[in-house]
Amino acid sequence: MKRGGMVNNVAFSVLDVSPIVAGGTVADSLRNTLDLARHAEKWGYERFWLAEHHNSPSIASSATSVVIAHVAAGTSTIRVGSGGIMLPNHSSLVIAEQFGTLEALYPGRIDLGLGRAPGTDHLAAAALRGASGRDGHDFPEQLEELRAYFAGRMPVRAIPGEGTSVPIWLLGSSDFSARLAAELGLPFAFAGHFSPQQLMPALELYHRNFQPSRVLEEPYAMVAMNVILADTDEEAARLATSGQQLFLSFIRNKPGPLPPPVDSMEELWTEREKWALQQNLGGSIVGGPDTVRTKLEKLIRDTRANEIMAVAHIYDHQARLRSYELLADLAGLRKPAAGTVRD
Structure with missing residues (x-):
């Protein structure tokens, strides 16, 4: 396989939501997540993150800290973390305690990626946030509060948590967190x-406004992207229709589990829906x-x-494993066995 180039000079990681597939169960999803994480570790991926979403019949990772513990317990070297924890949904103290606990259990392997969106619809957000009524506008203040718990600068002590050096990442889908991450000198995803x-x-x-900090001397940017591989372009395009159908169900406000792939989307979407998918999934x-x-x-x-x-929103677990294996190979992630020569 062709080697060299920029692809071999960056790290690669996995973002998972423990997808619940049509005909599957939550238990199946969580088993598959751990299986994928174990393969990702073997194949040389840098980290394995779980995302917080709620009120979705296609996602089993809503109790994100619990699933992180599940994955970290079943692996040994890969970094495991959140991509991310939606901080306004939670008390900063609780997150400090949860991730302090995770770091104590799996030292040097835990990441804390933070977002400010609810990760769900308005009704579920209201149920999550309750009387606090947080809408993300005070995210900078809540982030500072969380960092203060880790640093032991709060009247109430986070135990576990206090004195913990869990790397904090800011996550975003607009320029808000990019600006804040640059100002604070934090990594940005x-x-x-x-x-x-x-x-x-x-x-x-982010790059233009980055200010060096005790955390980073230079900016560090991660890009999450839908990446789906198969042995041929045609088979990969077919696998990708599961994620397209899933997004279509969100547009129509009829969410369901991740569906099996189809040969063509043309009979399933309108031109307007096709345009909407392109706006959101066009970078795939x-x-x-x-x-x-x-x-x-x-x-x-x-x-x-x-x-x-x-x-990779792929319906068949074996096809999902194959996609990540092919990506590891083209990126040169796997270390050659002793005594072998890599071309």
């Missing part, structure tokens, strides 16, 4: 898998290894990303 239109403006702002990188390599090279060059976090 952008949700290019569903907000590709804002990707370049947000990363340009889908194809065989050569096609994906070319697209990834352009993405890395354009964004100056230090790391790519691949998202």
Whole structure:
């Protein structure tokens, strides 16, 4: 396989939501998540993150800290974390305690990615946030409160949590968190898998305004992107229709589990719906290894990303494993066995 190039100079990671597939169960989803994490560790991925979403029949990772513990317990070296915890849904003290506990159990392997969106609809957000009525506008203040708990600067002590050095990442799909991450000198991860239109403006702002800190001397940018591989472009395009159908169900306000792939979407969507999907999923990188390599090279060059976090909404678990295996191979993630020579 062709080697070299920008693809081999960045880290690669996995973002998972423990997808619940049509005909499957939550238990199946959580078993598959751990199986994927174990393979990702073996294949050389940097980290494995779980995302907080609620009120969705296609996502089993809503109790994100619990699933992180499940994955970390079943692996040994890969970093495990949140992509992310939606901080306004929670008490800062509770998150400090949860991630302090995780870091104590799995030292040096836990990441805390934070977002300010609810990760759900308005009704579920109201149920989550209750009397606090938080809408994300005080996210900077809540972030500072969380960091103060970790630093032991609050009247109430976070135990576990106090004195814990869990890396904090800011996540975003617009320029708000990009600006805040730059101001605080924190690593920044952008949700290019569903907000590709804002990707370049947000990363340009982050790089331009970055202020060195005790955490980072230089900016560190991660791009989350839908990346789906198969042995051929045609098979990868077919696999990608599961995620397209899922997004279509959100547009129609009829969410369901992740559906099996179809041969063509043309009879399933209207022209308006097709346009809406393109606005949100248009950055997706889908194809065989050569096609994906070319697209990834352009993405890395354009964004100056230090790391790519691949998202793959694939119905069949074995096909999902194969997609991540092909990505690991084209990125040169796997270390050659002792005594072998890699071409």
